[in-house]
Amino acid sequence: MNATSSPLGQGSYTTLPPSVGERLLRALYWPAAVVLMLGALYLVFGIYTSGQAAWATGLLVLFTAGFYVYLSRGGFAWRYLFPGMAGMLVFIAFPLLYTAQIGFTNYSSTHLLGESRVREYLLEQxxxxxxxxxxxxxxxxxxxxxxxxxxxxxxxxxxxxxxxxxxxxxxxxxxxxxxxxxxxxxxxxxxxxxxxxxxxxxxxxxxxxxxxxxxxxxxxxxxxxxxQWTAADDGSLTRTADGVVFSPNRDTGFFESRKPDGTVETLQPGFKAFIGTANYSRMLFDAEFRGPFLSIFTWTVVFSALTVVFATAIGMLFAVMLNWEGMKYRTTYRTLLFLPYAVPGFISILVFKGLFNQNFGEINAILDALFGVKPAWFADPLLAKTMLLIVNVWLGYPYVMILCSGLLKAIPADLYEASALAGASPATNFFKITAPLIIKPLAPLLVSAFAFNFNNFVLIALLTDGRPDFLSTKLPAGQTDILVSYTYRIAFKDSGSDFGLAAAISTLIFFLVAALSLINLRLSAKAQR
Structure with missing residues (x-):
């Protein structure tokens, strides 16, 4: 135990010698660091030898930055920021850039491998x-x-x-x-x-x-x-059976041979190639694709906007009604109206799918008993869209009701008392006092709700699966599809797994949602002023 004088001259303090555990940790610090470095280098080397040089380089940079931050004095200030920044790069920036990069290629189920790997595969035959x-x-x-x-x-x-x-x-x-x-x-x-x-x-x-x-x-x-094949220095392949030469066409992503009659013979599988803005041009200039795409885009905006409008109107109405002090059983009503938000959404959607069944659903049974009609909710495009709006508003209005209930509590009661003395009606109170005072702080949340419904994949997938389909389209597309479900359909279902086109649409969705987020930030800033 050592005695040390205080620099302020107010006595002395003693420093205890390190314990056995502390000495052990200090002794193992650098050996453990070296083991981690060697493990990281081994992982990077394994990725590099597998032919993924870009991935290996990115991982090497990330590991180098991490070891510098946590093992050197110069990076001390970054020790608390580095995990968040690394997570943002790995889980946000990298997927975004990778998706955008795929959007400039012809990556699909028939173009999964690189050109060199396809050449190797054919030469192995x-x-x-x-x-x-x-x-x-x-x-x-x-x-x-x-x-x-x-x-x-x-x-x-x-x-x-x-x-x-x-x-x-x-x-x-x-x-x-x-x-x-x-x-x-x-x-x-x-x-x-x-x-x-x-x-x-x-x-x-x-x-x-x-x-x-x-x-x-x-x-x-x-x-x-x-x-079966021999390779030439220019990258072409010659079929040994008949001597036909196949050259790589990087516009189509196939090894091709043009016959004397003008037809083209292609080899399978195709290879992934950079095609520039072809996927984006396809959205704008391909008439057979542009028609369904613009219809789906328009329906996505209308669906999101109408959901927000109706859910806001109903939720605000219920909040105002439940705010009336003289109403009996307010707690019971509030609990019942909150139930759609408390029940998991996918369960409610599947229940509604059964209720809207044309032949056995309770909704059609009631309509048939009252009016003698059985609407084809899932076969008629307009009825299917109406059904989606009904279900989505049902799921969304409790959220708005809760928000408005909280905002109503912040409105001074003096305003309503003064309005009552002036002889104003309840409608006048709502439009002159309630709505103006709650719509401003509510606006950013409504923009967020719009962005959420813009990507409401679960509702479409569980209720209609995008059906009914458009007729005579190049790619299968549903009239109740929204952009996110249409993208999923292109990438993973019945459109040939066109990952490049799906990535291009996903990039477009990102920019649209990012623009909505910027609007949301602006509205939030104005609401705080």
Whole structure:
């Protein structure tokens, strides 16, 4: 224990020696840091060797910044900011940039791989040389096995392999030799046992004495193979069967060959290529795509706006009514009106889906009993849109009601007392006092509600799934689809998984919602003044 004088001359204080645990932590600090660095470098190296140089570079920069911030004195001030900034980059900025980048490509279910990977895949294709194919049988020899090869019309083996362990792993070349006189083989394995060693057999390359290499062709055959394609220095591929040359077309994302009659033969699979603003141009200038897209965009705006308008009107009306002190059972009414907000939304949507069923739903049963009609809620576009608005307003008005109830409490009672002395009616009180005083602080929240409904995927997916569809469209599109459900349909359902086009639409949605967010911030700033 050391005694130290106080710099202010007010006595002394003592410093305790570090405990055993503190000394242990200090001793393990740098070894643990070195282990973490080595682990990070190993991860970066693994990603780089897999061919993802850009990912490896980004991860290396992130790890380097993290180690600098937490291991050096110069980065001390950033230690509390770094986790938030790193999370924002990884979970917000990176997905956004990656999605925007996909929007400039032809990435789809037919263009999943890069050009180099497609070329490698095609060059790996082989054809068997049928006249030289040999059958084989597998024979146990203790813990190991021997391969015996013979032609179909032969009973005795022509070639034998040395004993093999048959473990799956890297390709293995095995030299064959003629069987020695008097050598006896065990009975061949049955097909069921042969299947168990299929993976190990597929890794074998059998080499005959004349250096001919035999490759695995199936559960019963080995034989020599020849490549289907040969590569040229300019990146083109030549088909060995007929010598036709296929060159990469980076506009369409396929290896193509133009025939003398003008037709084009393409190879599958296609490759991912940069196509610039083609996806965005398609939205604007492709008439067959632009029609449904503009209709869906218009319906998205109308759906969001009408939902906010009706939910606000109903929610505000209920809030004003429940604010009346003389109403009996106000608590009971407030609880009942709050229930749509308390019940999980997806349950309410599925309940409404049953209620609106044309043949068995309670709503049509009531309409049929009263008016003799059974509306086709899910088949008629106008009725389907009306149904969506009804359900969405039902789910949304409690939120507005709660907000307005709180805002009404902040309005001074003196204003209503003065209005009553002047003989004003309840409608005058609402339009002259209540509405002007609550609409200003409510406006930013209504903009947020508009942005939420702009991307209300769950309602569309569970209630109508975008149906009924437009007729005679290039891409399947539903008349009740909104932009987000239409994007999902393009990317993952029945439109050929066109990820590039879906990413372009997603980028457009981002900018639209970002503009709404800016409006929201402006309105919030004005509401605070």
């Amino acid at each position: 082989r054809d068997a040389i049928e006249p030289q194919v040999l059958g084989y049988s597998l024979h146990a020899e203790g813990a190991e096995f021997r391969l015996a090869l013979q032609a179909d019309d032969e009973t005795a083996p022509r070639w034998l392999s040395p004993p093999l362990a048959l473990r799956s792993g890297k390709p293995l070349k095995v030299e064959l030799a003629p069987p020695t006189t008097g050598f006896m083989l065990q009975p061949p394995l049955a097909l069921a046992d042969l299947v168990k060693h299929r993976d190990a057999l597929a890794q074998l390359v059998l080499v005959l004495p004349d250096k001919t290499e035999l490759h695995y062709l199936g559960l019963r055959e080995f034989g020599p193979v020849k490549p």
